[in-house]
Amino acid sequence: MTSKRNLFNWTIVTVAIILAPMILGVIFYSQLPMRIPNHFGVNNQPDRFINKNLALFGIPIIATLLQLVLVGAYQADAKRRSRPLRMSWVLFLITPIISTVIYLITLSFGLGNALDVRRIVTFVIAIFFIAMGNYFPTLTSEDHIAFKSKIGRKLGYAFVLAGLALLGSLFFNYVGSLLVMGIFIVYILGLVIHR
Numbered sequence: 001m002t003s004k005r006n007l008f009n010w011t012i013v014t015v016a017i018i019l020a021p022m023i024l025g026v027i028f029y030s031q032l033p034m035r036i037p038n039h040f041g042v043n044n045q046p047d048r049f050i051n052k053n054l055a056l057f058g059i060p061i062i063a064t065l066l067q068l069v070l071v072g073a074y075q076a077d078a079k080r081r082s083r084p085l086r087m088s089w090v091l092f093l094i095t096p097i098i099s100t101v102i103y104l105i106t107l108s109f110g111l112g113n114a115l116d117v118r119r120i121v122t123f124v125i126a127i128f129f130i131a132m133g134n135y136f137p138t139l140t141s142e143d144h145i146a147f148k149s150k151i152g153r154k155l156g157y158a159f160v161l162a163g164l165a166l167l168g169s170l171f172f173n174y175v176g177s178l179l180v181m182g183i184f185i186v187y188i189l190g191l192v193i194h195r
Helices: 004-019 022-027 052-078 088-110 117-138 149-169 174-193
Strands: 035-040 046-051
Touching (some): 004 052, 022 088
């Protein structure tokens, strides 16, 4: 992402990805109850509900605003760089993918379909961890003051291993995923404190 034109194109594409699921919301609007689940417990059962209109239209609008803030922050930061941030495409895809997954899970539960939310969310997080882990070793102090080659490599290994471990945890109950995330968080905190 080196030019304003590329940044503009990425913005249009990612905002379109965020807003596209609303078409399904409009199609199934009359079949949905007035309150739709938007949060799930570890037992995969909904434990919080929101208004149908907020779920169908609020989630994509809030995600769009978040994406525009992210693009604006990236553009402001890009002015001080001599080269683009190498993992920018990963950063730009986080909001569209997560908001789309949340939207489709919410819509599906609203229509009465039961999904294994923990496995879906864990899979998405694992893929992002692996993608980010592949880019951390390429970051330099120009990308962020905290990135030195040793820390970048350690973060890269940690994210890739955590992603792979999360994928492995899909074959077990939720305790496995929580354990992997707990170990990962402790390791990252240790890196930050002792760098």
